[in-house]
Amino acid sequence: MANNHPREQLTSQALIVWLGAVAVYAVAILGRTSFGVASVEAIDRFDVDASRIAVFTAVQVGVYAFAQIPTGLLIDKLGPRFMLVAGAIIMAVGQIVLGLTSSYGVAIVARVLIGAGDATAFLSAMRILPYWFPPRKTPLFTQLTAAVGQLGQFLSAVPFLALLSAQGWTVAFVSLGALGLLIALLAAVAVADTPEWAELTRGQRREIKTQRQESSSAMPIGHILRTVVRSPVTWEAFFIHGWVIFWMFSFCLLWGLPLMTLGMGLSESQAGTVLILFTAVNIAAAPAIGALSARMGSSRDLAALALGAVTPISWMLFFASSTPRGYGAILTIAVLMGLCVPTANFGFDAVREHLPANIVATGTGLANMGGFISCMIGAQAVGVMLDHSAHGQTYQWGDFQHAWIAFYLTAAALLVGLVVSRHKAKRHLAPSVKIVSEEAPGAR
Numbered sequence: 001m002a003n004n005h006p007r008e009q010l011t012s013q014a015l016i017v018w019l020g021a022v023a024v025y026a027v028a029i030l031g032r033t034s035f036g037v038a039s040v041e042a043i044d045r046f047d048v049d050a051s052r053i054a055v056f057t058a059v060q061v062g063v064y065a066f067a068q069i070p071t072g073l074l075i076d077k078l079g080p081r082f083m084l085v086a087g088a089i090i091m092a093v094g095q096i097v098l099g100l101t102s103s104y105g106v107a108i109v110a111r112v113l114i115g116a117g118d119a120t121a122f123l124s125a126m127r128i129l130p131y132w133f134p135p136r137k138t139p140l141f142t143q144l145t146a147a148v149g150q151l152g153q154f155l156s157a158v159p160f161l162a163l164l165s166a167q168g169w170t171v172a173f174v175s176l177g178a179l180g181l182l183i184a185l186l187a188a189v190a191v192a193d194t195p196e197w198a199e200l201t202r203g204q205r206r207e208i209k210t211q212r213q214e215s216s217s218a219m220p221i222g223h224i225l226r227t228v229v230r231s232p233v234t235w236e237a238f239f240i241h242g243w244v245i246f247w248m249f250s251f252c253l254l255w256g257l258p259l260m261t262l263g264m265g266l267s268e269s270q271a272g273t274v275l276i277l278f279t280a281v282n283i284a285a286a287p288a289i290g291a292l293s294a295r296m297g298s299s300r301d302l303a304a305l306a307l308g309a310v311t312p313i314s315w316m317l318f319f320a321s322s323t324p325r326g327y328g329a330i331l332t333i334a335v336l337m338g339l340c341v342p343t344a345n346f347g348f349d350a351v352r353e354h355l356p357a358n359i360v361a362t363g364t365g366l367a368n369m370g371g372f373i374s375c376m377i378g379a380q381a382v383g384v385m386l387d388h389s390a391h392g393q394t395y396q397w398g399d400f401q402h403a404w405i406a407f408y409l410t411a412a413a414l415l416v417g418l419v420v421s422r423h424k425a426k427r428h429l430a431p432s433v434k435i436v437s438e439e440a441p442g443a444r
Contacts, residue, residue: 008053013195014132018141020190021125023146024084026185028121028158029152031091031114031176032060036253037161037272038169040261045169046104050258050395054383056111057254058376063115063370069228071119072365073221076358079193080124085184089121092180099173117180122149122368127361130352131194139349140290143342147286150279153252157275162270228363232425233354235366236301237347239418241409242370244308244344246279247315248337249375255382255400263400264324274334281338289342293349300346301422307340312411319404324397344371374410381406 035042035056043053075083086110094113125145129138164172228234251259252275260271293300314336318325347367355363385403386395 009134010137017128017132017191018125018145019251020187021080021121021128022145023190023327024088024187024318025121025125025145025156026148026152027088027180028091028118029149030155031095031152031180032064033093033119033153033156033252033275034160034173034176035060035111036173036255037156037257037275038164039257041164041169045102046107048104049392050383050385050386051380052104054184054254054380055108058380059108060111060115061119061249061253061372061376061379063112064119065369065376067116067119068123068365068369068372069362070365072123072362073224075120075123075127075361076224080127080361081187081191081193083120084124084187084191087117087124088180088184088187089117090114090120091117092177092184094177095173095180096177099170099175099177123148123361123365125149126352126364128191128193128346130357130360136294139294140287142345142348142352143286143290143293146285146342146345150282151441153279154276156338157272157279161272165268200235203425209242224359224362227359228355228366231355231363232421232427233347234363236421236425237351237367238364238370239414239421240301240304240308240347240370241344241367242374243414243418244304244311245341245371246374246378246410246439247311247370247407248341250382251337252278253375254379257416258395259400262332262395262399264326266327266329266330270327274330277331278334278338281335282341285339286342289345293343298350300349301418301425304343304346305418305422307343310340311337312408315385315404315407319401370414374414378407378410381410 039053042056043049046053071083091114094110094117097113098107098110101110122145126142129141130147132142153243160172160176163175250256256275257268257271260266260274261268266274292303296303314333318329318333347370348364351367352360382403385406386399389402390396390398
């Protein structure tokens with residue numbers, strides 16, 4: 001493989017593997033955000049208020065968040081291909097159960113399955129990158145992975161929403177489950193853990209699996225967790241992720257559609273256009289943000305701090321009006337979020353550079369928890385404050401103004417965490433950690 005090794009230059013085989021992994025991630029986001037565009041229908045189907053409907057998102061996001069470290073450990077042990085396939089199947093089962101039930105309790109269980117399956121997609125795709133792509137290309141493909149995955153947001157805002165409106169709840173969600181099973185099959189065929197793995201026979205792969213498990217068991221889980229948890233880089237990445245991205249998660253996963261249709265009086269098609277615009281801007285901005293990350297190096301956290309501040313400031317201005325904002329204002333919010341959201345991945349670049357390669361998935365898992373834990377707390381708090389403000393009536397503009405305070409408080413806590421963790425990372429990052437990171441590729 002002398003002149004075309006994926007670690008030396010970009011190859012067509014590497015792109016095929018990457019596209020297979022990204023397809024699973026896009027369908028995971030489709031499943032994750034589908035409930036957001038169906039939230040108004042869900043209130044009627046399950047006969048619940050805002051506080052209880054927010055539990056759906058809190059449960060799924062909570063399961064996703066707290067599954068990140070166990071999932072990272074499993075990826076480091078079993079490989080990303082296995083976890084992509086298993087996760088896609090688990091998500092598919094959850095979507096089918098959600099589509100067939102009208103019981104609130106059963107639907108919550110379905111969301112647990114969806115969150116658990118979803119937890120495997122992004123981390124698996126991130127683990128594939130350093131093994132298939134040259135180091136100088138990995139920041140770009142980190143951004144492209146996150147951005148192309150956002151096509152799932154487009155699929156939920158357009159074809160899924162159209163199917164939901166035309167055929168109803170059951171057909172829409174069971175169809176998602178069927179798509180998930182097809183994507184699992186695609187991942188099984190297209191994805192390989194490493195270039196060397198792709199060239200092995202079935203018997204050789206079984207032997208490698210045995211060796212991998214023995215190697216993994218040689219490094220105790222406790223040691224891996226201590227290394228990850230004690231690293232100031234992972235905590236800085238945790239707060240970068242939360243600071244930048246939790247607004248988008250909360251908006252797309254749950255409260256965006258109710259805000260636009262109930263609070264602002266927009267139509268479902270207009271609301272769908274807002275979500276599509278966000279996705280398009282996010283994808284368009286990703287390559288430039290990836291190049292910025294590669295260029296800024298250790299100073300990329302400053303860019304994340306500054307660009308992440310754009311979103312909370314924009315929302316404060318948005319809700320400063322006593323009367324509902326117009327269509328143009330929410331489109332502007334979508335553009336600004338789309339431009340800034342890719343900087344949430346800057347922390348993943350730092351984790352990949354400063355942690356040993358054989359525990360990168362676990363470190364990325366901890367970092368990835370930041371946005372989802374923040375979303376879980378903030379989205380649930382907004383539901384409680386909406387009910388407190390509306391007193392059981394239809395949610396209006398003023399109720400959303402009041403409820404959004406929960407998001408501002410969440411952002412303030414994340415900002416404090418980011419500033420403190422950044423100081424510790426700059427002060428305590430040991431040169432030996434960098435040396436391990438530089439030696440890791442040769443150890444692969």
